[in-house]
Amino acid sequence: MFKILKAEQLSANVYMKVVHAPRVAKSCEPGQFIIVKVDETAERIPLTICDYDREAGTITIVFQPIGVSTHKMVDLKEGDFFEDFVGPLGKPSELVTDDLEEVQKKKVVFIAGGVGTAPVYPQAKWLHDHGIECDIIVGARTKDLLILEDEMSKVGNLHLCTDDGSYGFHGVGTAMLEKLVSEGHHYDLCVAIGPMIMMKFACLTTKKLGIPTIVSMNPIMVDGTGMCGACRVLVGDEVKFACVDGPEFDGHLIDFDQAMKRAAMYKTEEGRRLLAYQEGDTHHGGCGNCGGDK
Amino acid sequence: MGDVLKKVPVREQDPKVRATNFDEVCLGYNKDEAVEEAQRCINCKNAKCMEGCPVQIHIPDFIKEVKEGNFEAAYQVISKSSALPAICGRVCPQESQCEGRCIRGIKGEPVSIGKLERFVADWAREQGIKPEASVEKNGKKVAVIGSGPAGLTCAGDLAKLGYDVTIFEALHKAGGVLVYGIPEFRLPKDGVVLPEVENVKALGVKIETDVIIGKSVTIDELMEEEGFDAVFIGSGAGLPKFMGIPGETACGVFSANEYLTRNNLMKAFDPKYDTPIAIGKKVAVVGGGNVAMDAARTALRLGAEVHIVYRRSEEELPARVEEVHHAKEEGIIFDLLTNPTEILVGEDGWVNGIRCIRMELGEPDASGRRRPVEIPGSEFDIEVDTVIMSLGTSPNPLISSTTKGLETNRRKCIVASEDVGATSKEGVFAGGDAVTGAATVILAMGAGKDAARGIHEYLSK
Numbered sequence: 001m002f003k004i005l006k007a008e009q010l011s012a013n014v015y016m017k018v019v020h021a022p023r024v025a026k027s028c029e030p031g032q033f034i035i036v037k038v039d040e041t042a043e044r045i046p047l048t049i050c051d052y053d054r055e056a057g058t059i060t061i062v063f064q065p066i067g068v069s070t071h072k073m074v075d076l077k078e079g080d081f082f083e084d085f086v087g088p089l090g091k092p093s094e095l096v097t098d099d100l101e102e103v104q105k106k107k108v109v110f111i112a113g114g115v116g117t118a119p120v121y122p123q124a125k126w127l128h129d130h131g132i133e134c135d136i137i138v139g140a141r142t143k144d145l146l147i148l149e150d151e152m153s154k155v156g157n158l159h160l161c162t163d164d165g166s167y168g169f170h171g172v173g174t175a176m177l178e179k180l181v182s183e184g185h186h187y188d189l190c191v192a193i194g195p196m197i198m199m200k201f202a203c204l205t206t207k208k209l210g211i212p213t214i215v216s217m218n219p220i221m222v223d224g225t226g227m228c229g230a231c232r233v234l235v236g237d238e239v240k241f242a243c244v245d246g247p248e249f250d251g252h253l254i255d256f257d258q259a260m261k262r263a264a265m266y267k268t269e270e271g272r273r274l275l276a277y278q279e280g281d282t283h284h285g286g287c288g289n290c291g292g293d294k
Numbered sequence: 295m296g297d298v299l300k301k302v303p304v305r306e307q308d309p310k311v312r313a314t315n316f317d318e319v320c321l322g323y324n325k326d327e328a329v330e331e332a333q334r335c336i337n338c339k340n341a342k343c344m345e346g347c348p349v350q351i352h353i354p355d356f357i358k359e360v361k362e363g364n365f366e367a368a369y370q371v372i373s374k375s376s377a378l379p380a381i382c383g384r385v386c387p388q389e390s391q392c393e394g395r396c397i398r399g400i401k402g403e404p405v406s407i408g409k410l411e412r413f414v415a416d417w418a419r420e421q422g423i424k425p426e427a428s429v430e431k432n433g434k435k436v437a438v439i440g441s442g443p444a445g446l447t448c449a450g451d452l453a454k455l456g457y458d459v460t461i462f463e464a465l466h467k468a469g470g471v472l473v474y475g476i477p478e479f480r481l482p483k484d485g486v487v488l489p490e491v492e493n494v495k496a497l498g499v500k501i502e503t504d505v506i507i508g509k510s511v512t513i514d515e516l517m518e519e520e521g522f523d524a525v526f527i528g529s530g531a532g533l534p535k536f537m538g539i540p541g542e543t544a545c546g547v548f549s550a551n552e553y554l555t556r557n558n559l560m561k562a563f564d565p566k567y568d569t570p571i572a573i574g575k576k577v578a579v580v581g582g583g584n585v586a587m588d589a590a591r592t593a594l595r596l597g598a599e600v601h602i603v604y605r606r607s608e609e610e611l612p613a614r615v616e617e618v619h620h621a622k623e624e625g626i627i628f629d630l631l632t633n634p635t636e637i638l639v640g641e642d643g644w645v646n647g648i649r650c651i652r653m654e655l656g657e658p659d660a661s662g663r664r665r666p667v668e669i670p671g672s673e674f675d676i677e678v679d680t681v682i683m684s685l686g687t688s689p690n691p692l693i694s695s696t697t698k699g700l701e702t703n704r705r706k707c708i709v710a711s712e713d714v715g716a717t718s719k720e721g722v723f724a725g726g727d728a729v730t731g732a733a734t735v736i737l738a739m740g741a742g743k744d745a746a747r748g749i750h751e752y753l754s755k
Contacts, residue, residue, distance in 0.1 A: 026511075086466070089509060228551050
C-alpha cells in the first residue's frame, strides 16, 4: 500500500497526487515513469514522473481522468492509499544520462501540451539544477487548463500559449516555437511532450526547422517491464517497446498515425465501462445510440 | 473395479459447457476414484517414476498412503519435495516425466500420478493442512527475485532450512506465470495458486510486490546496502517474440503474453474488473505450444471463432497432448502446415486478415523435428479481426544489464551451473526460464530446489 501525502486539483481536468514510494523515489530519474493501480479491480496506469523527493521518499504524479481506473484515482484523498505503485520504469531522459559537458553546450527548448506539462517539469528542473538555461513553451486549449505555471517559471524561460488566446501567446505551442526561431533563437534540441497529436505536429514543425526532437510516448501498456508488448511503437523501420526501449524516442522517426490508432484501441470498451461505473449497470450495448457495438 | 490396464477416468466439464466459462476443465478425482487409481500402482522397488520427477517426489510412498486412505500422510510425503503440489498436479507434463517412466505404462496406461498428486493437494487444502514450518532461524538473509514457480520453490526450501527469505515481485500479485500466464480454467487462481503461495508464506517467507529488480533496486544494492547474503534470480522469460512480418503493429495484434495477462492477472473476463480486452469475432493464434493453446482457449471462451495457425504438422505441435485434445474438443480449428507471411490491415488500422503460405515437411532440423518448407505460390488469406502471436519468449535483460559481473549467453539467458545454479557472480544463483529460456513450471521448480541446496551449501561454508 502506498500512501497519498497530498492530493490537489490543478485544473478543470488535471489532478496531482504526491505519493510515498521510497524505493521509487530513491532510484528514479527524469523521463522515467511509474505504474499505479488504485485497487484490486483497477487497471495498471502508466504515468510519467512529474517530480520526486529522494529525502522524503515521495513521487509526484499528474494525470487526467479518462477511464474507470483514473476516475477512481480522482476520488482518492490525502491520507488514502494506492494499492500498487511500481517503478521507476523505462529509460531516463538522455539529457540526464548523456555527458554533462555535452548537454551544457546545448540550447534546449521544451514544448509541453496539456497534461504533458508534468513530465517536462523534472527535465527542465534537472537542467536548471545543473546550471543549464532552457526555454519552455507550455500550451493549452484555454487559460484554465494551463498547469504548473509557477513551478515552470522557476526553472526556465517560460512561454505560455493558449489556443483561444485567453492567456499568453494566442496560438499553439509550435506556432510559439516558430515565432521564437524567427526572432533569432537557435535550438540544438527540442523535447516535445503532450497528447500524441500535439507531438506529431511539433515534430513536423521541428523537422522543417531542422531541430532534432525527442518525444515521450505514452501508449497502452499492461506490465511496463517488457513482458506484454502492448506498447509497440514503430520508430523508423524498427518495432520498439516504449516501456523498456523508451518512453523517449527520436520524434522524427515515430509513426504517429499508427500510434494514435493503437492508443484508441479500447476506446469503446473503456467508454462503456466508464458509463457503467458512473451511471450504474445500464449500458449493455445494442441500443444503437452510441454506435459502440458497431 | 474397472480395467486394470486403464486409468480411472477423470471427470471433466462437458466441452460445450466449458467453452463458454472460465471454470476449471478437469474436475479431478474424488476419494473413491483416487483410492481405486492408487491400487493400480505396483509400488516398484526401483521406482522409475521418481527418476522422471524434476523434484524427486517419493511417488510410490505417497501413492501407498493414498491406497490406504491416509491422505494427510500422503500430503506430508509430497510436501517434503514440492511446495506447489496442487499446481504441479495440474500443469506438469506428466506424460513425459513420472508417468512416462511408469512400469504400468509398458502394457496399458501408466498410473495417473498427476491426478493423484492433485487429489492429495486439494484434499489437504480443503482440510486446512499446511506444510510443516521450519525449525529455528539461522539469521541469514536471502533475496529471491520473482515469485513464479522457481522463486516460490527456492524460497520455500530455504525457509524450511531456517533462512530469512524475501521474495521480490515486479507485478502486483505473487505467482509469476502461474498468475499471469496460465488461465483460470487450467489453474484456478484464488482456489489453487493463492493458497499455495500462502503456504510458502506460512513457512516464514516474506513477499514484497511492486519491486522491479534492476530498476527499483539492483542486486548489488540488495547485497551491499540491504544485507542480503545471497540472491536467487528466478525472473522468468519475459519478452514476447514477434515474427517480424508486415502489419504486426496494427490494432488487433497481440502477444500471447498480453492477451493472457489481460485475462488472467487483470481478469478482463470478469465484468467487475476495469481491464478491457479485444474480443475478436474470428481470431488466429500463431504458434503451437501450450501458451498458444491457452490463448486460443481463452479467446474461444470470450466468444470468438479461433484458429490455431502452425507451420508444422500435428505431430510436431509442442503443446501437451492433453491440451491439444481439450482444445479440439472445445472447437478450436487447427490450420496446420500453414505459416503467416503478412498481417492484412484495413484503413482503420485494424487487422482484417492474415496472409499465409502452405508448408510441407522436409528434412529434420537441429531440433530433430522435420523442417517446414514453403510451397511456392500457395499463398492464401484467412479473414480474421484478431491475431495473437504465441512464438515463445526470451529472457528480460532488466537484471542482467544492471548487475555487475553477471554473465549471460548468446540468447541473453543467465549462465548458471547445472547442479546448483551458481552464476558468475559470487553469492548469486539463478534458475528457471531466466536460465533455460521458456520451459515448464516443474523444470523451474527443480531449478529452484537445486539452487536452494546450492545457496545452503554456499552460506554454510
